[in-house]
Amino acid sequence: MNFxxxxxQLLFQSNIADYLQKEVTPEAVRATWETDTGRDEARxxxxxxxxxxxxxxxxxxxxxxxxxxxxxxxAYECGRVAxxxxxxxxxxxxxxxxxxxxxxxxxxxxxxxQIATGxxxxxxxxxxxxxxxxxxxxxxxxxxxGDEIHLLPRNAVHYTAQPSVDPSRRLFTVDxxxxxxxxxxxxxxxxxxxxxxxxxxxLGVAAQLLGLAQTMVDMTxxxxxxxxxxxxxxxxxQALKHHMANCAVSIEFALPVLxxxxxxxxxxxxxxxxxxxxxxxxxxxxxxLAAKNGIQSHGAMGYTWExxxxxxxxxxxxxxxxxxxxxxxxNRLHQWLLNPAALIGADKTFGLQQAS
Amino acid sequence: xxxxxxxxxxxxxxxxAGWLENNLxxxxxxxxxxxxxxxxxxxxxxxxxxxxxxxxxxxxxxGWPEVxxxxxxxxxxxxxxxxxxxxxxxxxxxxxxxxxxxxPTIIAFGNDYHQQKYLPGILAGTELWCQGYSEPGAGSDLAxxxxxxxxxxxxxxxxxxxxxxxxxxxxxxxxxxxxxxxxPDSVGHNGLGFFLVAMDQxxxxxxxxxxxxxxxxxxxxxxxxxxxxxxxxVGEPGQGWAVAMGLLGFxxxxxxxxxxxxxxxxxxxxxxxxxxNGAAEDPVIRQRxxxxxADLKIMRxxxxxxxxxxxxxxxxxxxxxxxxxxxxxxxxxxxxxLAMDVMGPAHQVLAGKPYELTRLQSLFLFVRADTIYxxxxxxxxxxxxxxxxxxxKEPRWPAK
Numbered sequence: 001m002n003f004x005x006x007x008x009q010l011l012f013q014s015n016i017a018d019y020l021q022k023e024v025t026p027e028a029v030r031a032t033w034e035t036d037t038g039r040d041e042a043r044x045x046x047x048x049x050x051x052x053x054x055x056x057x058x059x060x061x062x063x064x065x066x067x068x069x070x071x072x073x074x075a076y077e078c079g080r081v082a083x084x085x086x087x088x089x090x091x092x093x094x095x096x097x098x099x100x101x102x103x104x105x106x107x108x109x110x111x112x113x114q115i116a117t118g119x120x121x122x123x124x125x126x127x128x129x130x131x132x133x134x135x136x137x138x139x140x141x142x143x144x145x146g147d148e149i150h151l152l153p154r155n156a157v158h159y160t161a162q163p164s165v166d167p168s169r170r171l172f173t174v175d176x177x178x179x180x181x182x183x184x185x186x187x188x189x190x191x192x193x194x195x196x197x198x199x200x201x202x203l204g205v206a207a208q209l210l211g212l213a214q215t216m217v218d219m220t221x222x223x224x225x226x227x228x229x230x231x232x233x234x235x236x237x238q239a240l241k242h243h244m245a246n247c248a249v250s251i252e253f254a255l256p257v258l259x260x261x262x263x264x265x266x267x268x269x270x271x272x273x274x275x276x277x278x279x280x281x282x283x284x285x286x287x288x289l290a291a292k293n294g295i296q297s298h299g300a301m302g303y304t305w306e307x308x309x310x311x312x313x314x315x316x317x318x319x320x321x322x323x324x325x326x327x328x329x330x331n332r333l334h335q336w337l338l339n340p341a342a343l344i345g346a347d348k349t350f351g352l353q354q355a356s
Numbered sequence: 357x358x359x360x361x362x363x364x365x366x367x368x369x370x371x372x373a374g375w376l377e378n379n380l381x382x383x384x385x386x387x388x389x390x391x392x393x394x395x396x397x398x399x400x401x402x403x404x405x406x407x408x409x410x411x412x413x414x415x416x417x418x419g420w421p422e423v424x425x426x427x428x429x430x431x432x433x434x435x436x437x438x439x440x441x442x443x444x445x446x447x448x449x450x451x452x453x454x455x456x457x458x459x460p461t462i463i464a465f466g467n468d469y470h471q472q473k474y475l476p477g478i479l480a481g482t483e484l485w486c487q488g489y490s491e492p493g494a495g496s497d498l499a500x501x502x503x504x505x506x507x508x509x510x511x512x513x514x515x516x517x518x519x520x521x522x523x524x525x526x527x528x529x530x531x532x533x534x535x536x537x538x539x540p541d542s543v544g545h546n547g548l549g550f551f552l553v554a555m556d557q558x559x560x561x562x563x564x565x566x567x568x569x570x571x572x573x574x575x576x577x578x579x580x581x582x583x584x585x586x587x588x589x590v591g592e593p594g595q596g597w598a599v600a601m602g603l604l605g606f607x608x609x610x611x612x613x614x615x616x617x618x619x620x621x622x623x624x625x626x627x628x629x630x631x632x633n634g635a636a637e638d639p640v641i642r643q644r645x646x647x648x649x650a651d652l653k654i655m656r657x658x659x660x661x662x663x664x665x666x667x668x669x670x671x672x673x674x675x676x677x678x679x680x681x682x683x684x685x686x687x688x689x690x691x692x693x694l695a696m697d698v699m700g701p702a703h704q705v706l707a708g709k710p711y712e713l714t715r716l717q718s719l720f721l722f723v724r725a726d727t728i729y730x731x732x733x734x735x736x737x738x739x740x741x742x743x744x745x746x747x748x749k750e751p752r753w754p755a756k
Contacts, residue, residue: 130701163706165717171704229497237750239734292689295724299495299732300522303725305566314568317696318704325700327638 001350003256005073013073017080019050024081026308032084033167039137044085048118052087056095061102061112068092068200072262075204079211082315084168086123086134088204090115094122094142097149097197101184108151108184111140125174128198128324135159135172142197145178148186149193152176166314196269199276201323203265206258206276206283210251212316213283213290217247219309220294223301234297243293250289254282260350274336277329284326287316361432368429369436375413376444384409384447391448392618394722395715396573400528403450407481417455417479424463424471425479431663435613442617449614453525454478454485458533458552461603465550466590474531474552488520488534488553488577489600496735498535499545499597503579505536507593512586514551516559516579522729526562526575529555534579535600538593548596552588559583569721570711612680613663616655619688622719623648626695629716635698644694651687655680678744682736685726692723 005013023043032038047053055071057063071092078088095115102108114120123138135141141157143150158175185193221244224235234240261279264272291313295302302309320326336342361369380388384406391403410416419434420426429437449455459478462470477483494500503518516536526532532553539547555562559582564572591599627645630636636645658680695716696703707714713721727733741747 131704162704163709163711164704165706165713165721166704167711169704228493229495229500231497234496237734239737296727296733299728300490300725303567303728305568305570307568310568321696321701321703325697327640327697 003259005259009070009073012070013077016050016052016074017077020077020081020083024083026082026311029082029084029168029311037137038168038170039085039134044087044121045118047085047087048116053091053095053118054116056091056099057112057116058099058102061099061109062116063095063112067266068096068203069259069262069266072203072207072259075207076211076258079208079213079315080215082168082212082215082311086121088208089124089133089201090122092204093197093200094124096200097124097142097193098122098151100193100196101149105151105184111151114139124197124201126194126197126201126323128201128328129322130173131162131171132159132174133172134170135174136161136170141174141176142184143174143176144194146186147188147190147194148178149184149190149197150176150178150182151184152182156182164318166318168311168315169318192270195273196265198323199265199269199272202276202280202329203258203261203272205319205323206254206261206279209283209287209316209319210254210258212312212319213247213251213287216287216290216294216309216312216316217244217251219312220244220247220290220297224297227299227301234299240297243297247286247290247293250282250286254279254286257282273332277324277332280324280329281326281333284320288320291316361436365430365432365436368433369440372415372437372440373444375415376440376446379409379413380444380446387447388445389447389621389715391450393448393615393726394569394573394718396448396450396525397571399447400450400525403447404481404484404528406447407449407451409481411479411481416451416481417459420455420459420463420479424459424475435660435663438613438617441614442621445621448618450525450528451478451481451484452614453487453529454483454531457487457603457606458485458531460606461533461550461599462552462590464602465599469587470552470590477530483530484525484528486523486526486529486532486555486577488523488532490522491519492521496732498600499548501535501537501548503534503536504540505534505538505549505551505589505593506540507538507586511583513583514549514586514589516551516553516582516584518579520577520579522565522574523562523577524574526555526577527564527572531555532560532577533590533603535596536579538596542594545597547594548600549593550590550596550599551584552590553579553582553584557582567721568724569713569718612659612684615684616652616659619652619655619684619691622691622695623652625716626691626698630698633698633700633702635700641694641698644690644697648687648691648694651683655684655687658683678736678739681731682733682740685723685736686733688726689723692720696720 032040051064052074054063055066059065075088075092098108098112102112111120115122120139121137123132123134123141125132125143127144136159138154141152141154143152159172162171162173164171224240225233227234258279261275264275294309295313298307298309301307387399387402387406390398414427418427418429418437422428455478459475462474489498491501491503493502503516505514505516508515516534518536532555534551534553535548536551537547538549559580561578563576565574565576566572630641630645635641699716706712738750742749
């Protein structure tokens with residue numbers, strides 16, 4: 001057993017982190033708030049050129065053929081910078097869904113190739129979300145209807161903007177017509193694909209939440225070292241140290257939960273409900289605490305529009321309720337736990353989590 | 357102990373309820389449930405007109421002694437006033453800094469000149485006030501005020517120079533009470549003065565601060581040789597700290613009752629929404645609603661207990677009031693989170709562009725500030741431990 005990432009994976013994370021921190025500064029995020037689309041097309045192409053959109057695209061369609069466990073560190077880094085573009089949802093949520101039906105649906109193969117090159121951006125709807133993010137810049141939309149999944153080009157969909165509390169997010173309600181031509185899957189297969197999609201969506205959100213949490217802690221640690229009251233840095237006060245220490249503990253202890261969930265999604269997607277919900281709940285807790293303690297430690301400054309903290313707080317508050325809210329995921333945890341066939345012995349830390 | 361109101365008090369209740377029913381109509385209808393915390397920037401002019409309507413009916417400054425133009429209401433009557441005011445959905449009081457803070461301070465610490473010059477405008481709802489305490493370097497460490505006041509003997513005026521920050525409603529206010537250093541070589545709470553400064557003058561520059569709500573309720577205020585008359589200092593030069601702290605006692609006074617009524621309205625909104633959208637079927641949400649309600653009752657009971665132990669003539673509370681800020685602000689912050697969880701996915705969507713928040717969104721964002729302004733959680737806990745329990749004081753470095 002080895003519950004760590006390889007040197008190669010960590011080097012990749014470090015390189016991507018360098019790129020994102022340099023490109024996606026708080027000033028750059030604020031700049032996108034002022035534009036119509038709220039998205040930076042050049043940045044999307046840069047990310048595609050770095051291979052980020054191609055990671056989970058199978059090699060047969062021009063991708064790198066990697067898995068969720070390879071993407072999870074990148075998803076975390078997207079949260080670190082509060083990336084406005086929907087890289088996680090296109091590359092980690094939508095792409096595997098398209099890949100799993102591409103053999104029977106040549107149009108999906110084509111879309112996958114375009115994702116890999118950066119030509120296509122795919123938005124995704126789900127019964128777990130009331131809104132479709134980024135419908136306005138998506139070339140294609142994956143939309144559910146009952147147990148079916150459909151793929152439509154944007155011009156076949158009517159979408160209505162729903163302005164968001166997080167100025168970086170672009171939310172839409174969509175009206176559309178299903179047809180046999182748009183249908184990718186249905187019945188049992190559709191249910192299974194939708195369930196797997198939900199798990200990838202929640203996993204991607206959990207990773208971003210932990211990245212957001214870490215950034216809020218970093219900002220706060222820095223601010224409390226600089227801000228002086230009573231003749232000394234406010235961070236020298238025990239109460240503020242404890243705020244940040246509590247955040248550090250909750251982030252550190254959510255990370256292995258996230259990594260374990262990514263592993264199960266990759267290896268045994270049909271058994272991923274429990275670990276994904278665990279990751280989502282843990283990551284949400286960490287992010288909400290970082291937001292709460294972060295603004296508290298910033299004092300009034302943290303309450304201003306000028307202070308960058310709200311970029312990250314608002315994303316955390318939004319993602320907390322995306323791809324299943326806390327109650328939904330806690331319910332999945334207890335449903336698993338109270339299942340008479342649940343395997344919860346001392347030897348069951350990893351491995352099969354449910355008898356059948 | 358007697359928890360019922362007297363017959364006379366019940367008659368008073370009918371009187372104020374009836375007045376509100378007859379007067380919170382027409383042009384004032386749109387103000388119902390508006391202008392509270394997080395919404396204070398809305399309808400300032402209309403709310404000032406409402407303030408004057410209240411004044412016509414004799415319903416401003418109800419707790420002030422009659423000799424100063426108030427209604428001389430007993431504590432019980434003030435409780436009833438706030439209950440009925442909130443029940444009617446009457447708007448957030450744009451005059452509350454004058455009525456609740458400046459006025460009582462001028463009554464307690466000011467002289468005849470101050471009282472004659474400033475109280476009538478507060479009573480009539482024609483003059484609004486703001487509070488010039490915090491500075492960029494003086495937040496939790498309030499005594500680290502750097503704004504300076506120098507007496508120009510030839511002009512017979514005080515000249516103020518410096519900067520205040522987080523000044524609520526400074527852009528609407530006619531006057532500001534300012535703590536400034538009268539002794540330039542002093543540090544800490546020594547050498548301060550408490551000044552009454554007119555806002556409409558060349559030496560005062562108000563710049564709004566945009567909050568994470570997208571709105572601006574508070575401001576930076578810059579003083580560049582801002583003038584005030586020789587007489588417009590309350591207390592002696594160098595003794596301003598005592599006045600400033602006396603004022604903070606009023607902040608924790610009966611005005612908290614109105615706030616609790618606001619809380620009750622918010623909780624009612626949340627419960628109504630939870631019933632409507634099905635969130636109330638979630639047992640966890642139901643429990644949180646029950647806890648929120650129970651804790652609000654605790655606040656009400658505590659306030660009544662504290663208030664009924666005194667005649668309330670100075671509007672201040674006993675020592676137990678120290679614990680109150682910590683309790684209500686954290687309760688309110690939790691309420692904001694409950695509101696978002698009850699809203700569900702809709703919590704993400706604005707009421708309109710460019711950044712118009714729904715009332716519950718505004719509540720959620722605004723309550724992030726509750727545990728910060730007026731003494732942060734951390735400062736409040738220190739006060740409870742040090743002043744309330746007599747625990748050893750935190751080591752403090754002298755201010756530079």
